Amino acid sequence: SQQGEEDPQALSIQEGENATMNCSYKTSINNLQWYRQNSGRGLVHLILIRSNEREKHSGRLRVTLDTSKKSSSLLITASRAADTASYFCATDADFAGGTSYGKLTFGQGTILTVHP
Amino acid sequence: SAVISQKPSRDICQRGTSLTIQCQVDSQVTMMFWYRQQPGQSLTLIATANQGSEATYESGFVIDKFPISRPNLTFSTLTVSNMSPEDSSIYLCSVLGGRREETPLYYGYTFGSGTRLTVV
Numbered sequence: 001s002q003q004g005e006e007d008p009q010a011l012s013i014q015e016g017e018n019a020t021m022n023c024s025y026k027t028s029i030n031n032l033q034w035y036r037q038n039s040g041r042g043l044v045h046l047i048l049i050r051s052n053e054r055e056k057h058s059g060r061l062r063v064t065l066d067t068s069k070k071s072s073s074l075l076i077t078a079s080r081a082a083d084t085a086s087y088f089c090a091t092d093a094d095f096a097g098g099t100s101y102g103k104l105t106f107g108q109g110t111i112l113t114v115h116p
Numbered sequence: 117s118a119v120i121s122q123k124p125s126r127d128i129c130q131r132g133t134s135l136t137i138q139c140q141v142d143s144q145v146t147m148m149f150w151y152r153q154q155p156g157q158s159l160t161l162i163a164t165a166n167q168g169s170e171a172t173y174e175s176g177f178v179i180d181k182f183p184i185s186r187p188n189l190t191f192s193t194l195t196v197s198n199m200s201p202e203d204s205s206i207y208l209c210s211v212l213g214g215r216r217e218e219t220p221l222y223y224g225y226t227f228g229s230g231t232r233l234t235v236v
Contacts, residue, residue: 033224045224106158
């Protein structure tokens, strides 16, 4: 079943602007991950934030996690036309014994279009 | 991180036939995962494939429809059997991004490039 809900479903911005996407989830998680998918191809892992982290940065990406609200946001700063893609959040559920069972649950995704 | 080669990248098949999708990983991995992405939708986990044991299927997916093989630690196949137009989707395999001994806490997952299947 789909756990995450993302908003907006679609986002259209100009190059140089910032893009913010939000994700909500329902159950306890071990970590939350963001992925990018270009034109229905394979997914590329962008960033992972653990349940005990609140914010993480990677290049132009900034991710926040609020476990009390069961929500996360992905900020892409200074966007480029090459950032045009679908972005998905995915949650990795709580697991025991230090081993993940890989049952990622994906949100519905946000389609980002960056106009040159 | 692991690199996955997935084949075929796309195919158009007649209803009632079967298609086998292959994923080859450049390193040994304990678990491989198969996902389906229906048109305009998100990804749904089909099954988890462990080497040397039967695959574990998620609710709504059955072995007769999606048989999986996992003959060794670097290779897996997913077959979509007796296809109908409703099976038209992108199918993706996935593995942990880090080394086998490591948890995904720091690496996320690596995905194959996907197989776009159209059933006519």
